Amino acid sequence: MRLRLATFALTALIAAGPAMAELVFPDLSYRTGPYAAGGTPFSDGYQDYFSLVNERDGGIGGVKARVIECETGYNTEKGVECYEATKGEGALIYQPLSTGITYQLIPKVSADEIPLHTMGYGRTSAANGEVFEWVFNYPANYWDAASVAIKYLSDENGGDLSDKKITLLYHNSAYGKEPIRTLEELADKHGYELTTIAVDHPGQEQKSQWLQIRRERPDYVLMWGWGVMNQVAVQEAANIRFPMENFIGNWWAGAEHDVTPAGAAADGYKSLNMNRIGDLPVFDDIKTYVHDKGMAAGDGSNVGKVLYTRGMYAAVLAVEAAKTAQEIHGTPDITAAMMRDGMEALEMTAAKMEALGVPGIGPEFSVSCADHGGSGQGIVQQWDADAGKWVALTDYIQPDSEVIAPLVEEDSMAYASENNIDLRCQ
Amino acid sequence: MPDQLLYGIEVMINGLMAGVLYALVALGFVLIFKASGIFNYAQGVLALFAALTLVGLQQGQVPFAHLINAIFGTEIHHFGWELPAIVAIVLTMGVMVLLAIVIEKFILKHLVNQEPIILFMATIGLAYFLEGFGDIMWGSDIKTLDVGLPQGGSIWIEEKTAALGGDGFYGFFIDRLDIVAALVAALLVISLTLFSQFSKQGRALRAVADDHQAALSVGISLRFIWVLVWSIAGFVALVAGIMWGAKSGVQFSLSLIALKALPVLMLGGFTSIPGAIVGGLIIGVGEKLFEFTIGPMVGGATENWFAYVLALVFLVFRPQGLFGEKIIERV
Numbered sequence: 001m002r003l004r005l006a007t008f009a010l011t012a013l014i015a016a017g018p019a020m021a022e023l024v025f026p027d028l029s030y031r032t033g034p035y036a037a038g039g040t041p042f043s044d045g046y047q048d049y050f051s052l053v054n055e056r057d058g059g060i061g062g063v064k065a066r067v068i069e070c071e072t073g074y075n076t077e078k079g080v081e082c083y084e085a086t087k088g089e090g091a092l093i094y095q096p097l098s099t100g101i102t103y104q105l106i107p108k109v110s111a112d113e114i115p116l117h118t119m120g121y122g123r124t125s126a127a128n129g130e131v132f133e134w135v136f137n138y139p140a141n142y143w144d145a146a147s148v149a150i151k152y153l154s155d156e157n158g159g160d161l162s163d164k165k166i167t168l169l170y171h172n173s174a175y176g177k178e179p180i181r182t183l184e185e186l187a188d189k190h191g192y193e194l195t196t197i198a199v200d201h202p203g204q205e206q207k208s209q210w211l212q213i214r215r216e217r218p219d220y221v222l223m224w225g226w227g228v229m230n231q232v233a234v235q236e237a238a239n240i241r242f243p244m245e246n247f248i249g250n251w252w253a254g255a256e257h258d259v260t261p262a263g264a265a266a267d268g269y270k271s272l273n274m275n276r277i278g279d280l281p282v283f284d285d286i287k288t289y290v291h292d293k294g295m296a297a298g299d300g301s302n303v304g305k306v307l308y309t310r311g312m313y314a315a316v317l318a319v320e321a322a323k324t325a326q327e328i329h330g331t332p333d334i335t336a337a338m339m340r341d342g343m344e345a346l347e348m349t350a351a352k353m354e355a356l357g358v359p360g361i362g363p364e365f366s367v368s369c370a371d372h373g374g375s376g377q378g379i380v381q382q383w384d385a386d387a388g389k390w391v392a393l394t395d396y397i398q399p400d401s402e403v404i405a406p407l408v409e410e411d412s413m414a415y416a417s418e419n420n421i422d423l424r425c426q
Numbered sequence: 427m428p429d430q431l432l433y434g435i436e437v438m439i440n441g442l443m444a445g446v447l448y449a450l451v452a453l454g455f456v457l458i459f460k461a462s463g464i465f466n467y468a469q470g471v472l473a474l475f476a477a478l479t480l481v482g483l484q485q486g487q488v489p490f491a492h493l494i495n496a497i498f499g500t501e502i503h504h505f506g507w508e509l510p511a512i513v514a515i516v517l518t519m520g521v522m523v524l525l526a527i528v529i530e531k532f533i534l535k536h537l538v539n540q541e542p543i544i545l546f547m548a549t550i551g552l553a554y555f556l557e558g559f560g561d562i563m564w565g566s567d568i569k570t571l572d573v574g575l576p577q578g579g580s581i582w583i584e585e586k587t588a589a590l591g592g593d594g595f596y597g598f599f600i601d602r603l604d605i606v607a608a609l610v611a612a613l614l615v616i617s618l619t620l621f622s623q624f625s626k627q628g629r630a631l632r633a634v635a636d637d638h639q640a641a642l643s644v645g646i647s648l649r650f651i652w653v654l655v656w657s658i659a660g661f662v663a664l665v666a667g668i669m670w671g672a673k674s675g676v677q678f679s680l681s682l683i684a685l686k687a688l689p690v691l692m693l694g695g696f697t698s699i700p701g702a703i704v705g706g707l708i709i710g711v712g713e714k715l716f717e718f719t720i721g722p723m724v725g726g727a728t729e730n731w732f733a734y735v736l737a738l739v740f741l742v743f744r745p746q747g748l749f750g751e752k753i754i755e756r757v
Contacts, residue, residue: 032557032561032566034677034678034682036566036677037566037568040567172726172727196726198725198726199727200729200730201730202679202682204674204679204680204682204683205444205729207440207444207601208714208717208718211437211599212718214596214599215433215596228677228679231674231675235577235673235674239577239599240599257675260568260675261570261675263572299495299565301567
């Protein structure tokens with residue numbers, strides 16, 4: 001009896017003892033459904049980097065990172081379910097890779113005080129940290145992207161777009177409609193004629209839209225697409241023999257799988273990118289420490305692809321923010337609130353990126369209490385069908401903050417007013 | 427002729443072509459509903475599964491490679507050979523027949539005499555199962571489908587028709603893939619009609635469609651007919667998968683093409699093969715012309731919902747659809 005009691009007491013003691021510390025990073029991924037082709041490489045890159053940090057560096061500041069994957073299927077309701085199911089695990093940051101899910105999570109993360117990072121998507125005016133305490137969208141947002149595209153076209157045309165016709169082909173959703181206001185403002189400034197054409201989800205059939213483009217003969221077509229819409233648009237553009245070099249997708253319409261189904265016909269298609277692509281030194285480490293040990297998040301075939309690199313970049317930024325938070329608070333066991341402090345003090349320099357094995361993966365930028373949006377810079381890349389790879393055409397292009405800053409201010413202040421939010425950072 | 431009128435004609439022609447593609451999907455629904463009274467929710471997924479299998483076989487992809495690698499730690503992906511398109515199509519057809527046998531043996535056989543809603547629910551389950559099964563079998567990445575189909579507008583037609591209008595008219599645009607799809611659809615309908623009218627199995631199929639009980643009483647095997655009709659629906663799904671997959675690559679949103687078939691079925695009737703074709707053409711032309719004329723005034727992207735509105739308007743006047751059988755139930 002005494003032995004049994006002793007065993008029971010020992011078991012209870014072990015169970016009640018301090019749990020192994022860990023830093024939790026939920027991954028709201030989508031590896032199934034119509035948008036899986038984009039969600040899978042992003043999630044692979046995101047998870048592989050955390051595995052690398054655990055295996056190579058022993059974790060972040062000596063504390064292991066734990067990734068909890070939850071499948072959303074790019075479905076907003078499922079995304080919210082995933083958030084609710086994982087937030088109690090000690091989640092430090094959420095990256096839902098969906099503008100629809102982002103809009104639903106903004107009030108929730110604000111109430112639960114967990115940072116939300118929507119890198120190059122989501123609510124653009126969340127760049128204003130005075131209003132959106134828990135939401136970050138560095139290094140760039142949709143309005144930056146629209147501005148970068150117009151800046152590029154302006155440079156291509158000697159600074160004069162006044163006699164040009166530009167068409168925006170967009171996914172008929174909150175995501176697709178995001179750049180319209182910016183492009184209208186930029187049209188006023190540069191004098192180009194803007195036409196907008198919507199494509200309904202999923203975008204499998206776009207004959208009407210491309211017949212309209214063929215009739216109206218715009219000089220340039222910009223595309224805000226995602227999923228099958230991208231592949232069909234590239235094929236339809238080729239079908240009507242629209243000059244591919246005048247067709248520019250945003251950074252969610254510029255992955256390898258967006259162009260490969262059209263084969264050689266996609267040659268010359270351009271897109272924006274918020275992260276550079278290419279053979280980064282960190283990929284060797286990922287192979288050695290993660291893939292060779294059988295710990296890859298996927299089958300390993302996506303390493304180096306545009307969206308794998310972007311997912312990995314998202315993880316790099318999360319890890320660096322966590323390290324910054326650890327330094328600020330002097331403890332390796334950070335909370336979500338501390339993580340936010342780390343994100344607000346994040347600084348990405350060329351030297352830091354070089355040291356991390358990701359030289360030039362993104363622009364240099366720093367985050368502050370008021371500025372959650374980063375530098376907003378992006379590059380333009382072009383598809384080389386023969387070589388089967390994207391080629392960077394430009395260095396990082398600065399967005400037109402003269403136009404964008406007032407739009408961010410206006411939209412975020414309207415949100416603050418509607419939700420009775422007191423401004424921070426004053 | 428005014429350019430705007432010419433462009434209207436161009437939109438109408440392209441609407442007809444798009445309608446043929448919708449009809450190709452709708453045909454599979456009609457075949458199964460006619461023979462077994464089942465509204466096959468899985469028809470779109472069948473098209474996806476067929477296209478995935480075709481590309482996988484053609485490119486020599488090892489089925490279930492991810493699963494095998496995960497379990498055994500291997501790194502196999504491809505056999506190292508590629509099959510000619512025609513061989514891959516024939517083999518895929520074999521897989522679809524096998525699938526029809528499995529569906530009959532494990533699902534339909536156990537649901538004989540059940541309510542239609544039960545059978546419908548079973549096909550919903552089948553759709554989700556096949557979607558996941560296809561994912562595990564062939565992977566979720568987007569695959570390029572190349573069976574030698576032509577792509578792009580016909581330059582010959584453009585040049586020959588450009589003179590019809592003024593400087594603002596660039597000739598009629600007609601996608602060569604759509605022309606091929608129209609020819610294939612016509613061939614398919616003729617073949618199906620000849621098969622059902624003049625072959626023994628076709629007559630048996632029609633007998634089952636007319637009256638299950640009577641067909642059984644004269645010795646027709648219901649199970650064989652179900653396998654036959656699901657095999658034919660699988661073949662139709664393969665054709666639809668090829669045509670749609672050639673446009674977008676083979677990917678999981680292919681299964682959503684079923685959404686385009688629903689208004690076609692509502693309009694054309696669930697039991698008529700000509701109805702599927704005519705319904706497809708009406709929906710195709712209707713939605714494209716609406717988008718061309720009214721779309722710009724209401725912000726565009728009208729096609730998805732307008733197809734259903736058009737079908738609903740028809741339903742008000744002919745609940746059984748244009749060519750569907752009128753069902754009269756006496757109390």
